[in-house]
């Protein structure tokens with residue numbers, strides 16, 4: 044019987060591992076197939092809102108990785124041209140009390156290692172590296188093939204294989220990614236010796252014409268993750284392109300001394316182009332479904348792509364456990380439950396990106412509006428996002 048076979052998960056990234064742990068904890072056999080090694084090598088940071096950390100706690104992952112994380116006290120918003128501080132969104136205790144889970148920043152490798160360790164410790168989960176899911180055949184269950192021709196059977200298949208998903212081609216073959224017209228540059232630098240405000244225990248968000256800059260501590264506060272996003276730039280596939288630091292600086296020539304000083308002291312920039320995907324007609328076809336970036340990539344302006352993948356995994360496991368003999372029905376229910384929230388988040392992220400990059404009088408109006416809001420109101424606007432869904 045196909046139902047006795049494991050659930051196959053293509054992709055051992057943040058979404059794939061979270062889903063496997065959630066399924067495993069519900070007593071469901073899950074096999075994760077990862078094309079490379081189960082290790083995150085990009086030297087980048089990540090923010091995890093309370094909506095993600097609450098789930099990670101439930102999966103037994105949060106406590107393990109907590110020592111490597113940082114709990115920022117607030118987001119400080121600055122005008123990138125004048126250097127003026129515009130607003131504060133309180134995090135730290137404030138956010139933790141409001142949402143029942145912390146807002147954290149950490150190195151992606153630490154998140155990945157925590158997920159990997161939890162997956163290893165969850166008995167019905169098995170992890171296979173070096174399996175590049177290519178051929179997908181549906182019959183009584185699902186058969187997938189590795190690039191080398193090796194075949195594997197499962198009850199169903201979850202495509203957690205990221206932005207350039209192969210599984211998506213079998214669910215929504217007409218879907219095409221398009222360049223979103225912006226490039227993200229990132230690097231890490233030691234935190235020791237940095238001047239204020241870069242030494243502060245906060246997330247800094249600097250807004251400017253056609254560009255913005257984000258920095259936050261990672262590695263338990265030992266390093267600062269810096270991300271600069273500029274409109275334009277070249278279109279390239281992959282997360283880890285070499286980047287020209289001088290070219291990046293040319294997008295910030297009119298920026299204030301302080302913000303430029305951070306960019307100038309940073310080295311080893313890596314770049315990746317941002318992509319959008321129109322809403323898919325469906326995420327699921329029979330016993331095959333998609334989650335995370337494979338289903339609904341989100342622009343990084345709310346720092347929520349990984350959090351959405353983690354939420355997807357928890358929701359999918361809940362419905363699968365309730366309908367394990369009928370994966371297709373479980374996948375339909377999961378998709379219906381998740382679509383409204385992921386669509387709202389994609390639209391909000393796009394809108395935030397436009398607001399971050401305003402120019403001229405619109406920029407000044409934005410700065411004034413940000414200054415009028417109380418700190419509590421600044422956080423309250425995210426209740427729908429960070430609160431219990």
Ligand SMILES: Cc1cc2nc3c(=O)[nH]c(=O)nc-3n(C[C@H](O)[C@H](O)[C@H](O)COP(=O)(O)OP(=O)(O)OC[C@H]3O[C@@H](n4cnc5c(N)ncnc54)[C@H](O)[C@@H]3O)c2cc1C
Pocket residue numbers: 053054055056057058059076077078079088089090091174175176177203204205206207208209210227270315317334335336337341343346347348349350351352
């Ligand atoms: C500039 C920027 C900053 C960001 N910052 C944040 C942030 O602060 N917070 C946040 O929540 N999100 C952030 N994100 C988004 C986040 O990184 C992604 O949304 C998240 O990684 C998606 O997880 P995923 O599991 O869907 O895909 P991925 O993490 O991309 O994992 C996909 C996995 O599938 C594997 N794979 C691919 N194809 C195959 C195949 N055919 N067979 C087998 N394996 C395969 C890949 O090797 C990879 O391991 C950011 C994104 C950008 C661009």
